[in-house]
Amino acid sequence: MNPIIKLENVNFYYDKGKPSEVWALKNTDLEIYKGDYVAFFGPSGCGKTTLLYLISGIEVGKLETGRALINGRDITQLSKKELAIFRQIGIGIIFQQFNLIPSISVLDNVSLPMAFLGISLSRRTEETLRLLERLDIKHLANRFPHELSGGQQQRVGIARALANNPPIIIADEPLGNLDSENANKVLEFLKELNEKDGRTVIMVTHEAWSLKDVKKIFYMKDGEIIQTEESRGSQAVAKSLSSKLYKELFPELPASEVMAKSLSHLFLRGYSVDEIKRFEFFLSQRFSNKIDADIFMKVLDRPYKEGGVGLWKTKALKVAKWTEELIASKKQIEDIYKELEARPETPIYEEIRRIRDWLLEEYKGKISELQKIRLDEILSERIRNIITADNFISILNLPKNQFGIGLSFRSAHRISEKLESILEKDNSELTPKGA
Amino acid sequence: MSISVFVDTPTNKTKILLVDDNEIIRIFFRDVFWLHGLDDNFDLKLASGVEEAQKIIQDPSTRPDIIFLDLVMPMKKGETTVTSSEAGFFLLKEIKENPAYKNIKVIIFSSYSDKGSMDQAKKAGADMFLTKEEHLPQDLVRVVEGLTKKT
Numbered sequence: 001m002n003p004i005i006k007l008e009n010v011n012f013y014y015d016k017g018k019p020s021e022v023w024a025l026k027n028t029d030l031e032i033y034k035g036d037y038v039a040f041f042g043p044s045g046c047g048k049t050t051l052l053y054l055i056s057g058i059e060v061g062k063l064e065t066g067r068a069l070i071n072g073r074d075i076t077q078l079s080k081k082e083l084a085i086f087r088q089i090g091i092g093i094i095f096q097q098f099n100l101i102p103s104i105s106v107l108d109n110v111s112l113p114m115a116f117l118g119i120s121l122s123r124r125t126e127e128t129l130r131l132l133e134r135l136d137i138k139h140l141a142n143r144f145p146h147e148l149s150g151g152q153q154q155r156v157g158i159a160r161a162l163a164n165n166p167p168i169i170i171a172d173e174p175l176g177n178l179d180s181e182n183a184n185k186v187l188e189f190l191k192e193l194n195e196k197d198g199r200t201v202i203m204v205t206h207e208a209w210s211l212k213d214v215k216k217i218f219y220m221k222d223g224e225i226i227q228t229e230e231s232r233g234s235q236a237v238a239k240s241l242s243s244k245l246y247k248e249l250f251p252e253l254p255a256s257e258v259m260a261k262s263l264s265h266l267f268l269r270g271y272s273v274d275e276i277k278r279f280e281f282f283l284s285q286r287f288s289n290k291i292d293a294d295i296f297m298k299v300l301d302r303p304y305k306e307g308g309v310g311l312w313k314t315k316a317l318k319v320a321k322w323t324e325e326l327i328a329s330k331k332q333i334e335d336i337y338k339e340l341e342a343r344p345e346t347p348i349y350e351e352i353r354r355i356r357d358w359l360l361e362e363y364k365g366k367i368s369e370l371q372k373i374r375l376d377e378i379l380s381e382r383i384r385n386i387i388t389a390d391n392f393i394s395i396l397n398l399p400k401n402q403f404g405i406g407l408s409f410r411s412a413h414r415i416s417e418k419l420e421s422i423l424e425k426d427n428s429e430l431t432p433k434g435a
Numbered sequence: 436m437s438i439s440v441f442v443d444t445p446t447n448k449t450k451i452l453l454v455d456d457n458e459i460i461r462i463f464f465r466d467v468f469w470l471h472g473l474d475d476n477f478d479l480k481l482a483s484g485v486e487e488a489q490k491i492i493q494d495p496s497t498r499p500d501i502i503f504l505d506l507v508m509p510m511k512k513g514e515t516t517v518t519s520s521e522a523g524f525f526l527l528k529e530i531k532e533n534p535a536y537k538n539i540k541v542i543i544f545s546s547y548s549d550k551g552s553m554d555q556a557k558k559a560g561a562d563m564f565l566t567k568e569e570h571l572p573q574d575l576v577r578v579v580e581g582l583t584k585k586t
Contacts, residue, residue: 034472071469085462089572090470117463120568127571165573167470 002072004168004200005032005055010066012050012059024050026223028066032202032216034167037194039203039211042220043421048204051220052170055202056091057083070168088116092161092169094186096176098153100145106132106156107141113163131159135189151182158189169193171203175210179364180410187213206417209410279309286323293324352376352383355422359415371405378405382419392416448478449582452499454488454526455481455544456508456518460567464503467572473579485510485526492536499539501582502530503565506545506552520545520552524559531560542578 012025024047032038040048053059054068060076060083067074070090078086100109110131111124119127132138135155145153154174161169171190175183191213194201203214211217219227279300286296300316302308311319356375360367367375375396382392396412398404407415453464461481468479480497482488485508491497506523509516523545530536542563543556553564565578 071472071474073469081458082462082466085459085466086470089463089466114571117571118568119571120566123569123571164571165576167472 001033003031003069004034004036004071005202006030006067006069006072007051007054008067008069010054010068011064012054012062013064016064024223025054028223028225030218030225032200034200035194035198036216037191037201037203037214038216038218039205039214040218040220041205041208041211043206043417046220047223048206048220049172050223052172052202052204055168056093056170057087088113089164090166090168092164092166094154094158094161094169094171094174096173098145098150098157100153100156100160102145105142105144106137106148109145109156110159110163113160117164127163128159131162132156135159149182150178151185154178154182154186155189158186162193167199169199169201171201173205174203175205175207180408183210183410207410208413278304282309283323287327293320296320296323352380355379355383355419359418363411363415365407365411371400375405379419383423389416389420392419448476449501450478450480450497450499451501451503451579452480452482452488452491453503453544454485454508454523455503455505456483457505458483460505463572464575467575468579471572471576473576477579484508485522488526489529492530492539498536501540501542503542503544504561506543506547506556520547524555527556527559527561 007028007030010025010028010030011023012028014020014022014024026047028047028051030051040051042048050059054063055070057075057078060068060078063076066076068076070086075083075086101112104112107125107128111128114124114127129138129141132141135158137152137155137159140148140152140156145156148156169190171186174186174190178186187210190201190203193199194213203210205211215230217229218225219229282291282296282299285291286293291299297316297320298308300309300311300320301313302310304310309316353376356372356379359379360375378387378392378395381387382389387395393412393416394404396405396407396415397409398406400406405412453461455461455464461483465479465481468474468477473479480491480499482491488502492499492502504523504527506520507518508522509518510522510525523543527541527543530539530541540562541560542565543561544565544567545552546567547553548566548569556564570578
């Protein structure tokens with residue numbers, strides 16, 4: 001049997017040739033068969049979204065090398081018109097943000113893809129009502145998106161993805177904004193589409209929890225598929241995954257890097273993400289002695305546009321001096337934190353609370369004051385690298401009577417992944433503002 | 436109506452020809468065959484006009500078993516080119532009146548859905564009349580798959 005999707009030696013760059021160049025997909029080979037239910041799994045920035053775009057025929061003309069075959073036909077060779085029709089009838093995408101059009105009814109949202117094909121109003125309406133009934137939301141046909149709950153909106157999004165009966169369904173972080181009950185419903189439906197309808201389903205996710213029904217997992221990191229695993233069809237997959245691959249996907253960083261990261265956020269509160277990242281880079285260079293104190297000071301002072309960090313002279317001096325003190329006294333991160341706590345300009349507890357509130361932004365459940373205090377403690381321990389990412393998750397997940405935080409397995413993972421993303425290298429999207 | 440399927444072609448696939456001057460419809464048709472795996476059982480050819488279709492039909496090695504035929508298309512009339520349903524009806528009659536083509540089934544695939552056109556097509560020997568705007572990809576798949584099941 002020929003694969004329904006086959007990527008051969010795909011290399012893909014963003015901003016090729018510019019300083020901001022990113023090698024988003026590296027020598028990627030991939031085969032997905034008709035009737036598969038697969039997931040692309042990995043941290044943000046791993047290339048999974050790029051891969052999804054490619055299969056959907058978006059940005060497919062910009063491949064550096066390689067072919068993207070759907071049922072044996074290379075879609076990198078299609079004309080714009082051909083790609084437009086391929087996207088209408090070949091692929092149905094379920095988005096994290098639902099992407100419904102707010103000014104038109106549920107009925108019109110779902111029937112829009114059919115209207116693009118020139119289908120008559122009566123046939124469109126008939127098909128739309130059939131789909132809405134299948135998703136148990138027929139009674140909402142004449143409502144507008146803003147009148148619906150998140151779970152209902154996502155079901156409208158699913159109905160729309162199915163409108164032109166595409167053989168391939170792509171779910172892009174489909175559970176992102178849903179509570180666990182609605183998230184479960186979406187997973188049930190994806191499973192049904194795969195098992196009953198025989199559709200090929202591809203899920204893109206960074207949540208281990210949502211992998212429970214998938215048959216095959218592609219683990220991705222830094223633009224590469226680092227491992228492929230056939231699932232054994234039990235929930236154990238998600239759990240075994242987290243212990244086994246979590247470390248690889250979210251590795252423990254060397255102490256000096258963790259230090260550079262934490263300090264960058266503290267020193268440069270109020271600066272932009274780019275400035276913080278650049279500062280962090282030079283700080284870790286200085287910590288590892290790749291640049292000397294003089295160069296470090298100059299870089300801090302130099303305007304951002306000229307490749308520096310762009311601090312004011314006085315601040316540059318202060319930060320440079322303090323960095324040198326740190327290096328001279330060979331302080332450990334624990335000592336630095338104690339010292340930071342004592343300094344009025346870096347109120348460490350305030351930082352921890354801000355990070356905690358940011359981590360809990362999307363958490364829908366209730367959190368008691370006691371849980372918050374406990375969370376602040378382990379957060380501070382994690383940032384100081386006293387506990388590992390695994391320890392952090394376990395404590396989040398542990399029941400309250402065992403001195404844990406008592407969060408669900410899924411919430412614990414989600415919060416940990418969010419935290420690790422700012423402790424990670426490419427933290428541009430997820431850094432809390434001003435943190 | 437009965438539609439028989441011929442399996443004695445070199446590829447063992449049922450040969451289908453779509454005749455339509457609209458490029459979007461041709462791409463749509465080809466994509467439905469491609470994406471829904473109909474290519475495995477059918478050999479689809481596309482013609483953008485009457486003359487191109489005639490060449491494919493005349494050649495015994497490419498002669499289709501089934502034709503999906505648009506009605507309104509441009510056709511040369513002396514020195515000028517006229518775009519009307521005359522083109523589709525002309526080709527339909529030409530096929531149905533030629534004994535060499537008696538096994539070719541013709542399905543009208545048109546934007547027209549008025550009774551007059553349907554009656555005219557039936558009278559001229561059309562085997563089926565489908566309205567474009569009533570056919571989602573899944574409907575087309577159902578129709579085409581139905582063509583094999585009637586063997």
